[in-house]
Amino acid sequence: MLVMQGIVKQFPGVRALDGVDLDVRAGEVHCLLGQNGAGKSTLIKVLAGAHQPDEGTITFDGAVVRPGSPIDAIRLGFATIYQELDLVDGLSVAENIFLGHEHARLGFVNRAAANRAAAQVLARLGHPEIRPATEVGRLSPAAKQVVSMARALSHKARVIIMDEPSAALAHDEVANLFRIIRELTAEGVAVVYISHRLEEIREIGDRVTVLKDGRTVAVGLPARDTPTSQIVSLMTGRNVEYVFPPRQGREPGEEVLRVENLSAPGVFSDVSFSVRAGEIVGLAGLVGSGRSEILEAVYGARPASGSVLLSGRSVRRGVVGTVRNGMGLAPEERKAQALLLDQSVTANITLGTLPEFARLGWLDRGRERAEARRLADLLDIRPPDPERPIRTLSGGNQQKAVLARWLLGSRRLLLLDEPTRGVDVGARAELYAVIHDLAKKGIGVLLVSSEVPEVLGLADRVLVLREGRVIHEGAATELDEHRVLDMIMNGEAA
Amino acid sequence: TSNEPAAAPTSSAPAPTAAAGGNDQPGDRVVIGFSAPAADHGWIAAIAKNAETAAKQYSDVEFKPVEPTNDINQQISAVESLIAAKVNALVILPNDGQQLNQVALQATAAGIPVVNLDRVFPNKLAYRTWIGGDNYGMGVAAGHYIGEQLKSKNVSNPVIVEIQGIATLPLTQERSQGFADALKEYGFSVTAKQDAAFTVETGNEVATSLLQAHSKIDAMWNHDDDQGVGVLAAIKEANRSEFIMVGGAGSANAMREIQSGTSVLQATVTYSPTMASSAIKLARLIAQGKGMSDLLEKQVPQSITLASETITKDNVADYMSLGFES
Amino acid sequence: MSEPTKSQAPVGEGRAGPLGATVPALRGLGEMRHVGLIGALAILVVVGLVTRPDNFATASNLISILSLAATIGVITVGATFVIIGGGIDLSVGAVMALASVWATTLATQSYGPVVMAICAVIVGTGAGLVTGWLIAYGRLVPFIATLAMLVAARGLAQRMSDRKTQLIQPENSALVDLSTTRVLGIPLLVYIFALVVVLGWVLLNRTTFGRRTYAVGGNPEAARLAGIDVRRHTMLLYALSGLCCGIAAIIIMARTTTGSSTHGDLYELDAIAAVIIGGTLLTGGRGTIIGSILGLLIFTLITNLFILNGLNTSDQLIAKGLIIVIAVLLQRRNLKERAP
């Protein structure tokens, strides 16, 4: 039904697509795999009319098409959920869903009709509780993701493109998403699905196309039957699996963090735990269970009652104090909370530890660059040029830079909120190794991840959260994915 | 130049002279409304001060000034508020006579006599009396002074530079016209002309570049002594002294420069803010139905034009007390 | 003024429920802001009533406040659109001046008052289209493009009028009647002002054009991906602002009976200030017409009170500075503050 051939897209200094082929059939879920920066998002933006290809052809229903703008693509029947949430904060949920194709007569909007239609789509997506009149800026990232999906569904599209739709979703939400996808494909709609989670591909995908370095390296592999090792080696050119470094070699030392009776009304209450030097503590829970908020409260970035002790001493509230005392936070939303998009990778990496590169405020830029380069190499940030503006990096590589920020200087405690969001399999293994190494060096790590295997695989100890309360605490080795999911969804404390 | 150890403290508002005679005796209580542009330079500030001081001399006058503003729209509203407050007479120095004409007509129609100060309303029905300076005459006086001086030095084809105030005011255009007309009688003309907005700083900026544009200048007329402070600073900075300069309005500072005898500023032509004191007096007389006791007429005249006088080293001592501080 | 995603989304501000519902307290914040403004207005009214019991609350004074507010008011409506759309328009005062001058040249005046009014509107809209084109298609930063228009329009106005004030001829006095003729005791120009506000409100809140303006200002990239022609829309926003300047020119001509190159000096600052006091963000994507008009009325009321109470300029300025600060503190909790 849809064929892309020999697509080339050149950005200043980067050849993002270097002859990509893609062939999508009606009614299938076609998965697009590739490492960070392989060109997946760029490819689908070409399809969506957001980028113009330099070379190559797109054939749709046998005819050559050239989506010159997003409007063209939408008219052709392509709807897209973009990787970076592209919603307008100041407009309502309904207005966002129908932006560009409003319910209107003679230019006058029919708000009642729009709200009704939006409510329908949201109900279909399993989220009747999201009200169409709510301002989108007030929604959580997960709810925004739902709105993005609703927007794509609101078009009578024949091809729906989803760029990492599950990255902001928790387990139960993903199941919901899959239900929708199945409905769509049953109606003959084609879905192009991008994700770094191989198990998802297995569950929902029909065929897989693998990209590497802007080229297609495999077309139309069967999604269910192709061995993981084959996919991984196609993507990375080597054989790694979803691996966690062994826990040996780390001896948890003294307590670096003690949290007592931390509460923030309506968000979480009475949370107490501790983290020891060299220990990785994971927080598991549903989206909205308050994990990010706990991290922020510990970090001093959000008000909360209760006490936070760092190495036995209470630190001055506020981020300035906690950072000075050796904490670091890699936040959840990298674009909004972590990155200086206009600045170089180097400037982004050193932002948290600037004083360590300065004497009396005077920056030692040579040392700064050298350190940034060292970290970029360590984490394999690509392209390997730390002086490049970070906005030109792919999402996963940006995420690595966010982590790199806190690998500098003498941290005692790191708070990592979804550290592997949008990071590919190969890089994940590297990040896991880095986190493990940090702990080995005696740094305490408090980790939040929506991927339960990740929490279980990395952490020594796990706290399970439900509706803002800790309902279980115990060694990771004593838990398995199934039990954790039971607890966070049904509240069954073990 | 408020910092000069002022020799004559209240120089700009001369005390009522005996000639005013019986007219200074208390009469009916009258409320006089007053509206003028924002006091963003010395001359206008002196106008506001003089009006207030003059009004204070009379126990039968209640002085009611409104917010000075450079925005026409706001001045219209301000005058409207005075009309609504039913004052007995209005003294108005409009930002632009043409633009305030209509609201002055409204006042007159409401039975409130308007004394028009300085910038004139085009429609005579809009005011009872106009008092102001002779702008054309000011240019003529400056032109004659410069013409005479250059003639006596036998300069031919002189470079004559003119620095105007706010270019869009009709009074600026009249001044320039008078200047050009007078120079023509000597066979001279203006070489370069720029406007400087009446402030010290713009005066300084414009003069700085003008001095670069003309490496030799014979004479310069600067319309306004307030901006003249900046012009003089620029001349000093450029270390130039080959020309004569004439000022305008008659500020105390200009007079001190003239008196010193070492300055390029050798004369200034007056445009005295004392007209504001007189305007208040006229408004009071009109509101009380009196005439001017020195004149035979029973009523205040329809218009009074002050003469523009030329102040030089020779007569500066006589004028010193009338100079207003920048 | 554009950057799409610099949303300083305060960490997890105001979410609730599993994914959806908002905390109710936050819901009303849009209107809350207006409550702050209305509070500030109310305080000013009380001050007026106390200090000038017999002058302040008179019909004639209220009308004079509205007439005074009308010119900038109309411009403010246009400015609100531009600023919500992520831009800024510094040229408003100059464009109004140019429109007033063009409409009052002897040549234009010979066609009578209707043509004069149309001329003002066309000149305003045309100037807006030019700046809009430069910004949308020429890729100039709005600040620079409109600054250039400011300077050029003033120059052109001076040139056309030879720097003279152009009186409206007696035979065209129908135009002046807009200021002198009253219906139900209220001058016609106040009705024009009211009409522009109402139409502006409808356009912003009830049409696709208005809603898309929020998208174009709030997240231009998202707007583009949603299939909106962001460039065309941007250009139209400036044309709309120019149209408002043209209408304002008609009002100022009626009030002053003149066209002049000096009209509207510094109106850009007043209009932008009113919009921002009214709660619209300079970064775009948020704001209301009502807020802007309330902001403007606060300014006008302050001036009026000063006039009535005969304060001297310096004290007025100092007090004005303080009042601006207090008024904004009253409506303070600006949800999306930078530097949280």
Added chain:
Amino acid sequence: MSEPTKSQAPVGEGRAGPLGATVPALRGLGEMRHVGLIGALAILVVVGLVTRPDNFATASNLISILSLAATIGVITVGATFVIIGGGIDLSVGAVMALASVWATTLATQSYGPVVMAICAVIVGTGAGLVTGWLIAYGRLVPFIATLAMLVAARGLAQRMSDRKTQLIQPENSALVDLSTTRVLGIPLLVYIFALVVVLGWVLLNRTTFGRRTYAVGGNPEAARLAGIDVRRHTMLLYALSGLCCGIAAIIIMARTTTGSSTHGDLYELDAIAAVIIGGTLLTGGRGTIIGSILGLLIFTLITNLFILNGLNTSDQLIAKGLIIVIAVLLQRRNLKERAP
């Protein structure tokens, strides 16, 4: 579980070719922009040389251009910091006026020129601290807070000076010497200007303070979470701007031999325009001092050329509008344009 395979790190070795290497041109884009500005300056210089061959390229004319640029130039340095830091400062001209008035009161003058200079600097910095505090801790929008300071500072300056121009007393003429004394043929105040530019450049490009300014302006939330005290930094930015206004006050006093409440009228627009022409984004997070100074020199040069050529103001204005547009088009490809 296998051992971590980090040792095989450089995975996609092959990609360094097409994807990895940066085209050098991209790296230089920051300077590319300046090339545009320098091009515009060059064109103006050529125009000067052609139209006024004997007046334009003289040492004394060049010096007078620099002297003219000095006051706003110093202010522009401060404004660049504020704008990169995501703010805006409308109060610069008024604060400079206030500083000049405070420094030239009879009381201050009795302590001699050094105290006068210190007084100007303290007043400027103090005013900046106040606005900075209102913005950072009082959460006022910068536009509003600095507008309030503009109005209040002018009012205060008028009140202190009783609206009179305050002459510098003969015994304090050392201050005026800054303008008249020349070293190597160049007036001292031009050295002050140069010094401020150099120090500003160093502060912005070589210190943590400068780096943080980009962070605070580019993404305040990210800066905060990286442990930067965003509020304190914001406050300091305005204090820095105020400090520059204080220094500018010294220069304007030296040049005009006066302190006056009318000094610096509309400097805010000129300074902001220079900064933006220089390539700094109003949204913050980007920009350079060099760009701002080049932008300012373009402005100053235009005015100088006009006056040298005896053009009248109206034509100057029209031409200025066109030149602004052309200058910006020359340096056009603003990487981060809205509506790509």
